[in-house]
Structure formats: C-alpha cells, structure tokens
Amino acid sequence: MIGPATTAILSHWRRHPGQCLTLFLGLALATALWSGVQAINAEARAAYRQAASVLGQDQLARLDSPWGGPIPLADYINLRRAGYLVSPVIEGTLGTFRLLGIDPLTAPPEAQPTLLAEGALDVADFTSGAGLILLSADTLPETLPDGLPPVRTVKGLMPRTGITDIAIAARLLGQSDPSYLLVLPRQPAGLPDLAGNTPGLRLTEGGGFSTPGQLTDSFHLSLTAFGLLAFAVGLFIVHAATGLAFEQRRASFRTLRALGLPLRTLIAVLLAELLAFALIAGGVGLILGYAMAAVLMPGVAGTLRGLYGAEVSGEVLFRTEWGLAGLGIAVLGTVAAAGHGVLRVARLPLLAPAQPRAWAIASGQTMRWQSGAALVLFATAFALALFGTGLAGGFACLAALLIGAALALPPVLAAVLGAIRWPRAGPMAEWLWADTRQQLPGLSLALMALLLALAANIGVSTMVGSFRGTFLEWLDQRLASELYVTVRNKAEARALRDALSPRVDAILPVVSVAAVFYDMPADLYGIADHATYRDHWPLLSSEPDVWDRVARGTGILVNEQLARRTGLTLGDAIPLATDWDLPLVGVYPDYGNPAGQAIIGLDLFAERFPDIPHLALAIRTDPGSVPALIRDLQEAFALPPRFVVDQSQVKHISLQVFEQTFRITGALNALTLGVAAFALLTSLLTLSRMRLAQLAPVWAIGQTRRRLAVIEMVRSGVLTLLTFVLAIPVGLALARVLLTVVNVEAFGWRLPMRIFPADWLRLGLCALLAAALAEAWPAWCLARTAPAQLLKVFTSER
C-alpha cells in the first residue's frame, strides 16, 4: 500500500512542477541566507580565535605597563635576573602592517611560530644575519612596507601580521623597550609569586586581554539577526507553497484513506516527503549560502578591519559547524512551515467531501488576536527602548517592534481598506475594493514578509545614511591640516622641520603611545596648542576653558566611545599612572575608531614620554602650495608616497573604508527584499488558483479576462503601496532604535538621525516593481484561462 500511496502523493509534483520549484526555491533561499550569514560568522570567529592565540596569548599570562606604553628594558632584565621566566615582545605597526618581534631565545614553545617550535626553521636563521619575517600566505606582497627582511610565508598567521626576531622589530619600529612580556606557564622552584613582585607592571592571565571577539559580538549579532529575518521571510514562501499543495491534494488524501491507507502511514509518507524536500533543498541552500558568503566575505573583512581593527581573511571555508546547523534549520523550518498542513490532514474527516475552499480564511477573531498581540509587542518595544540595557536589550526591542508591526499589518490594512469609500465609484470599483478586502487574509503572510523587508531596508539605510552624513561632516572638521607627513627617525624629523618652517603656517607634531585605560587598550595622543584644534576639533561636550586646560597640561580629552564604555563625565579624574591623573575636560566624537583614545597637551606628553619621537607631523599651509610641497618633500627626504599624504587623500581613504564597511548591509538588504518579492509571488500564485470562484461571475457578467488580469495587477499594486506606506514609520522607528540603542552599545557612539525621503521613493518604486513582477505571472495565467475553465465554476465540475 505504501508504494502506490507514495506514487499517488508524489504525482502531484509531477503535475505541478512550478509549485515544486517554488517550494524548493523557498527552502533553498531561506537556508542559503541563513547559512551564508552563519558561514561569515564562523569564519570571523575562527579568525578571532587565531588572533587571540597569536604568540600563545590565549594560554600565556602577560605583563603590561599599567598605563600602556612599553616596559623599560631594565625592568625586563631585572625580572630575568630575579629568576622569573618572562619573554619580551616588541609589537607595533608599520602603516597598516602589524609587526610582532619575539625573542626565540626566551619565548616558551606556545609563543614560538610553528616552524620554529617544530625545528623546521633554524633559530639562527631567524635571529641572525639579515633575519627573516614570517607572514601568512594571504598577505599580499604589495601591501607590505619597504625595508623588511626576507619574507617566508607560513600557515596559521593572521593577514597583514608579521613575526620576526625582536632585534629586527626593534630596528624597524624604532623601539628598544619591550611592548609587553609573556609569562611562561611554569616558573622555577622556590621563587616568590610573580604577581606580588612586579612593581609598576600589571599581570593579566592568559586569554584575559581583550580580543576583537568581544568587540565584534555586536556586529555578528546583527548579522545573525539579518540571517534570521531572511530565513523567516523564506519560510513564508515554504508555508505558502506547502499550504497550496496540501489544499490541492485533499481529494487524493481522502481517496487514499477511503481505500484503506492508515492515517499513520499517510502522515509518515507526507513527513518523509517534507524531509526529502528539506534535505535536498537545504543542501542546495548550503551551496548557495557558501557562494553568497564567499562573495560577501571580503566586504565583511573590510567592515571588521574598519570598525574594530580585527584582521579577518577574505576567504570562506566550508565548516561542518554551520553546514550541519544549516541543514538542521532547513528541516526544522520546513516542519514549522508545513506543520499546519500536516495537522489538518491528520484531522481530515474520512468521508468529508473534497470541498475546495479558500485557503486560510482569517476570521475576525484572528484579526482581533493579532491586533492585541501587536499592541502588547509595541508596548514591550517601547519599554525596552526606554529601560532596556545592553545590546541584547536593543535587539529584543527591534524584534518586538518588527514582529508587532508584522502582526498589526493585516488588521491595519483591513481597517484602511474598510474606511476608504469612493464617493462616485461604480459597481466595478466597489467589487474591486470588496474583493481586495476578501483576499487580504490569503495575502497577509506575504505582505507581512514584504513589510519586514521594507522596514528593515528603510531602517538600515536611514542608519547608514545618518552615519555617512555625520561621518563626512566630522571628517571635514577633524582633518583640518592640509598635509600629513611621517618621517622615519628623529634626525629626519629635525631636518624636515628646518626645511618646512619658512614655507608653511604651522607644523603640528602628532605623537601617540599605546595605553590602557580602565583595562581597555587605548591610544594616548599629545597635540600642540594651536588654532587648528581650538577652531576645528569637534567636541560633544566640554568645559568652557577646555583648550587652555589641555594646553596647560591640566586636563584631558577622551573620545566618545571611551567615555561611554566607562561612564565618564566631565570633571572625572582619569588615572594615567599610579601617581598621575587628569580631570576630563572634553569628549570628542571619533567615528570609525574601534579603540578608546585620549588627548593631552604636547608639553605634558613630552615630559611624560621623553623617548617617544615626534615622527608624525600635521602641516598647516596654503592649500594651493600642497602639491609643490609634496613633491619637494619626497625629493628631499626620499619619503615613500604613503609617508606624505594630503588632506583629500586621507578623506578619500576614510570614505573608502566607510563604504566598504556597509557594503554587506546593502547586499543583505537587497537579498531580503528579493526573497520577500518571491514570497509575494508564491502567495499570489496560490490565491489565483483558488479565486476562480470569485472571478467567474465577474467574467460572466461581461468583463474580459484581460480586464480582470489588469484589475489583479492594480490590486496587488495597491496592497504593496499600502504596505510600503506602513513600512515607513516602522523603518524609522527601527532606525531610531539602531542609532540610539544598538549603535551606542555596539560601537560606542551616538549619531543624530537624518531622513532621506528620496531613498524611500526609490525603495517604494522597487517594491512596486517587485509586486508587479510577482503579479505578472498569475495575471498572465488568468488572461489565458480557458473560458471552459471559468464556466466549470457554474457547473460544479471543477
């Protein structure tokens, strides 16, 4: 019995290949979007693990200077002479290239590059002679700075990071004091505990130092949210397709049952059919997801680098962790979406007539239930926006807002359609209006999907647009100097000053040192007292005499992210060293910077860090003279091009980083909208098959099929337009939550919201186009429906 039953049930798909394809594509798309996002997350997480484990720092404790900056060489030697096994690291950046100098003579095996630890590379080659620099294979040679020793590529390193001998790092970075000390896990017998014997240094246990993983959680959470949204939208398609298939097979089910097929067997066959669909379509979805991730990954890598300073390679590997999860969620999603249909088959009365009826007619009761739930969710979202804390609170608020809006859509649409009365409308228009209301329940799921996609689109693009606008203004203020020059050593700096002084208005040194504020890595800058800063430097809040106090060395500025993360307010004393603190006199915006930052006066900086050379200089001059200056500087000092950068170049680079950063959101937006359009198509298709009974009488009273098809097109256009209009306030609310809650939690900065109505217009047209495309096929089918088919409505021969 099972064999013939299976054949009978499956024959449906042979007769309806389009429906089969719809179900298949819906599942595959949903799985693809979800697993693509998961693939990106998995790749990034793997990169963070790798970053955390560089030099064995996921296992090894380390000693840092508590106020940041290097550890005096004498302190290192004293620790060794006291018997403690610590190993120095000199770390720094050359442009965007990160250099780690290790001492293979004292480093524990955990901190040695694999080649050295396994003996495949001779320590003598690494340490003496011209030396060697170890790089990952995906570091492009053209991105490397000049003057590096011979390069060897190795596995297991992060991109744009090189490991070399400490002597070479000391020479290239111009720093002889260790940046930090790695502490070997086992210390010699009989020594006092290291923790109590490192005056002036701070001991952090292995893995305790903040890794990009913690900072980027927010980014991945939002990607996951996007993936979930896309998956949910995809499930609407699955729901529509299976709903139709079950409805159309009711007659077959009844016949099979009447022939003696046990209900249990019938359900088992149907479940097996669904499982096969889920696995095959899920498998195809995984492949699509992998392809999507591979296309988007370079953009994500750019985002992570730009926003968080986390190095992630642009490649994606197939990992079982997201592969299995993707298949699992495909199966679960199918069961969830088709469960309703299976349940109805289970309850099907054996001898009930095979009466086709409109699928899922929502009663007034359902509408009331939806309205109530939507109100509760809106209240929750509002409460969360007011009182919620943390990133999770922000996302919960977003979720409540979006689900509430989706649930509210059908009642609101019904109310709007019911409220509008055309004063002199003819009977045809009356019928159209009434029929639209009648169709609403069948279309409501697809319209909800469309609303979610449109609202997400409006919300995210408003957020990105606001960010972009603020960022550009801020760049204009912040990059006041006409030229930025970096030199290689103190002698060059002196010569440069001598050469430039007569030709320019001002030479402003920009010095910085890596620091740690409140257990977070940060940079401490020293700036000169000059009108460039007084007149242009943007401040969010400040004391009245802020610049005087910074110049006098009696105040400190911090960037917004540091102030927010630590809850600092003006007047708070910020500890910089055990015997040194300064009151906070101003907070400045610092968009796009992942790290905390603070600024003190140049004189104070020089007094505290006399050894830090002034190698970066900002130059104020007449903008017209910049090209000549650049040429002269490059000639006189043989400076590489990237050492001399003019203002417009810096802006261009910053903007590039910014655009790169939000490419992924744009791509996900477009994909979600595409899936929503597809959901609309499947729902319309489903409805068109069921609506012959409504259309036949209209046809019979003289309306042509062509006219009816046009009316159908107009109707879906009207519904889409209404949905779009309702999506605008939802999208703006979404943007507001993103800007005031999620961004602040995730990035540490709060941006003013800007509104871009032109973008909405474009999006509205897109949505209408999508709806037109989705309706085109059903309308075309309707226009070509054989009159005999319509006549059958009246003869009960369907």
Add this chain to the structure above:
Amino acid sequence: MNAKVACLALLLSAGIAFAQGFAGLGTDAEGFLTPMPGPEFRFPRDHGAHLGYRIEWWYLTATLTDADGRDYGVQWTLFRSALEPRTIRGWRPGQIWMGHAGLTTDQAHFAAERFARGGLGQAGVTTDPFVAWIDDWAMTSRAEGGADALSLINVVARGLDFAYDLWLEAQGPPIFHGDGGFSVKSADGQASHYYSQPFYTVAGTLALPDGNIPVTGTAWLDREWSSRPLSPDQRGWDWFSLQFADGARMMGFGLRSDVRATFTAATWIAPDGTTTAYPDGALKLTPLGTRRVAGRQIPIRWRVELPARGVDVETAPLNPHSWMATTVPYWEGPIRFTGSHEGRGYLEMTGYE
C-alpha cells in the same frame, strides 16, 4: 678537554648540529681568532670572556655527598657563542649565551637550560669583580685580598623543580692542559685554550622536590675557548675527570671520528698541581656496555687506561639516565671507578644519536 659540549651554543638548533662536526664546532673560524701555541695566561683577565674567539665556556662539575652518604652530582655551565667577534649593545645578538644546570641523584636527573642575548645585561661575564651569569644563575667570586678570583666562588642555579647553592674553595692552583694551556683536539691541528681549577672543595645545599639537602664534596672547573676546536669528521667526544685517593687528578678525552681512529689526550695532575700532558694514543678508552637512554644506545660503562701512570679502571655511573635533554642533548653525570685505582669523577658523552 671539555670541548665539552661546547656546543652548542652555536647551534641553538639540533637540526644542523651534526651537519659539520658536532654542534658546528668544525665550521670555519672566519673573522675570529685561532688559538695559537704558547698562550700566555693573565688573571683575572683570562677568567673573563674572550670575544675574539667564537666559543667559550665556564664549566663546573661537582661530586657531592650528603650526611647519609648518598652521592650527588651537580653541573653548572655558561656557554658563550659569538655571531660577531664583539659585544653589540641592544637586541642584535652579537653574542648568544647559554646556561646549563644539572643535578643528578641515584634516582633522578634534573636539567635546565637558559638562553640570552649579549648586549642587554641578561647574561655575561665580568672580571672585576668576577661574575659569570645568565638570568639568576651565577658564578660569583667571593675571594678577597688579592687572592685569585676563582679561589673562592659561590655558584647558584635554579630549574623548574630543583635548585642549588654551593660554596667552592680551591685547595690548589689552576692548571693548564696540553702545552701550557694549548690543547690540541685533532691530528689536523684544531686546538683550544684550556685551563682548569680541579681542586675545589664544596659545601652547600641542594633543593630537591622532597626538601633541602646539605652536601659536601669536590668540584672541577674548566675554562676553555676556541674558534674551531673540532675537525669536520669528528662526531662527538667522551670526557672524563677522575679524582684519586692521594689527591691526584686526571683529565682524559677521546674525540670520535667517522673516518679515523679516536683522537685521545690526557692530563695527569699531581696533588701539588704539577701537570703531565699525554698525546694522542697514550690514553685508551673502551666502552664496556651500552644502555638505552633517551631512545639511543649510550656506553655508560667504560674501561679507562693510561698505562704511563698505571691507570686501568672501570667506570660506572651514579645514574645511567644522566641525560641532559637540552636543545643539544648529551649525557653528563657523576661516576665511580674501580680497578687499579678507586675514586669518583665526572663523565660527559656527546654526539650519540
């Protein structure tokens, strides 16, 4: 000799250690001085480092006994290996220093190893006052009033699970091996400058996992420097120091070659410090039995014959597993010998694969 392990230092990695003579000791000496016959020693200068030569060591071995009569052995060594014939301040490794510490009981053998760059202060040797150190390991002169810096020294070292603190007092003068301190290492003429202080008495404390143990005994310090002490075909050596009941001492070594007979040399040291050097062939070394140690066959029992002095003894180790599992590994431990004479000594065996 104590070409000892010389080793190594050069070769911080075993990978090429045997490519050309043991631990690179057979490589060219370009840019470095070559030991010449007839050296003139001046102290305290020659207790310090000789930067013109490529390799050098301060090598101490001690045979010790606790209150219950149990035997122990202690090794303390500082090796210097030059990449350039000068000290460079800063991180660039002009000199690389390596420390080895060993402690042998009849049940266990402890070993530790340290490395450092010269030019930072993490390791080095000063002559006034005399201190040879790497990290917290140190050999420090405690001599006063114009006495030789090495006549009274304190030696400390510490590993993960052991430590020792020894005071050593010389009971006789330093002695010079070979021809007045010019010690030939092969028939091709490779040689080193080589002197010893073989007359130390020792008192001190060993810190073991079970607790501190006061010990007393004797010790032997070797000082040797060269730039190319081995012939390219020489694969390793076996070095003995023996103490006889009448106060006499003997040093003997055999350098094993792939293609030639073992090159041997010996120094007989009378109780008053008078030395007699014996050329190649006078000393006969015969392995009597091997044992599997650290995955290789090691001849732990030897017959040592110096007919010119009527010496014909068999040696047995305190602990056959006196294996120094260091970057360049070797066997080094205290021995007892019986036969024509009875006594204690130290044995070092390198180049066994």
